Amino acid sequence: MDLSLSTRSVGDRTVVEVGGEIDVYTAPKLREQLVELVNDGKYHLVVDMEGVDFLDSTGLGVLVGGLKRVRAHEGSLRLVCNQERILKIFRITGLTKVFPIHTSVDDAVSATD
Amino acid sequence: MATVELRFSALPEHVRTARLVAAAVARRAGVDESVLDEVRLAVGEACSRAVGLHQRGGIGGTVRVALTDQEKRFLIEVEDEAGPAAVPAAGAAEGVDPDEDTLGLAVITGLVEDLEVTNGADGGLIRMSWPVSVESVAV
Numbered sequence: 001m002d003l004s005l006s007t008r009s010v011g012d013r014t015v016v017e018v019g020g021e022i023d024v025y026t027a028p029k030l031r032e033q034l035v036e037l038v039n040d041g042k043y044h045l046v047v048d049m050e051g052v053d054f055l056d057s058t059g060l061g062v063l064v065g066g067l068k069r070v071r072a073h074e075g076s077l078r079l080v081c082n083q084e085r086i087l088k089i090f091r092i093t094g095l096t097k098v099f100p101i102h103t104s105v106d107d108a109v110s111a112t113d
Numbered sequence: 114m115a116t117v118e119l120r121f122s123a124l125p126e127h128v129r130t131a132r133l134v135a136a137a138v139a140r141r142a143g144v145d146e147s148v149l150d151e152v153r154l155a156v157g158e159a160c161s162r163a164v165g166l167h168q169r170g171g172i173g174g175t176v177r178v179a180l181t182d183q184e185k186r187f188l189i190e191v192e193d194e195a196g197p198a199a200v201p202a203a204g205a206a207e208g209v210d211p212d213e214d215t216l217g218l219a220v221i222t223g224l225v226e227d228l229e230v231t232n233g234a235d236g237g238l239i240r241m242s243w244p245v246s247v248e249s250v251a252v
Contacts, residue, residue, distance in 0.1 A: 024161035025125035056157050057216035092223030
């Protein structure tokens with residue numbers, strides 16, 4: 001399975017819906033998408049990972065890179081994920097302390113720092 | 114001799130194949146369903162790391178994945194040909210700037226209890242194993 005990406009605006013937030021597998025082969029596409037959004041001035045991102053079947057450390061690296069980019073513009077990068085096997089990877093690497101992780105897109109979109 | 118051995122050009126597009134093959138062979142060997150996700154992820158991380166070492170070094174070559182059904186353990190070895198390199202400290206993902214290699218090793222270290230990361234003259238070798246349930250029946 002390949003990676004699918006779609007974006008939509010909700011208020012001042014941009015929701016990036018990700019589906020499929022994020023690994024060493026597909027992660028560059030996600031990186032390009034996040035870089036493009038930041039270059040377009042979208043600094044408040046919500047990455048919806050509910051459709052993600054597989055995530056590895058390359059994907060984590062891309063998300064960390066995205067977070068750094070939006071923070072450089074005082075933005076935010078929130079994740080939406082309820083899948084235990086994906087959440088486990090964030091816990092193992094200590095990244096649950098780095099990313100705000102929400103249970104729904106609505107929750108992430110309405111969240112404030 | 115390995116039960117199944119896979120060699121692939123050190124390119125990102127082949128890592129998924131290695132993951133799928135490893136999970137399929139592990140399932141058949143009797144590795145518990147509940148840890149197959151871990152096996153898939155750990156093999157993917159080991160192969161991604163191997164591919165990354167080749168690419169960062171500008172080196173071609175192959176990655177070897179050996180899947181061996183031992184009596185009580187299922188052994189996976191992932192070997193690269195990227196040459197000698199310092200083995201980075203594992204489990205150091207708390208830093209502010211985790212690079213992919215560090216994150217990858219952190220994931221493997223967090224997932225796999227029986228793990229050995231070594232480095233020889235030709236490249237690195239990651240060995241990891243999981244228990245096989247005794248009541249597994251060969252199909």
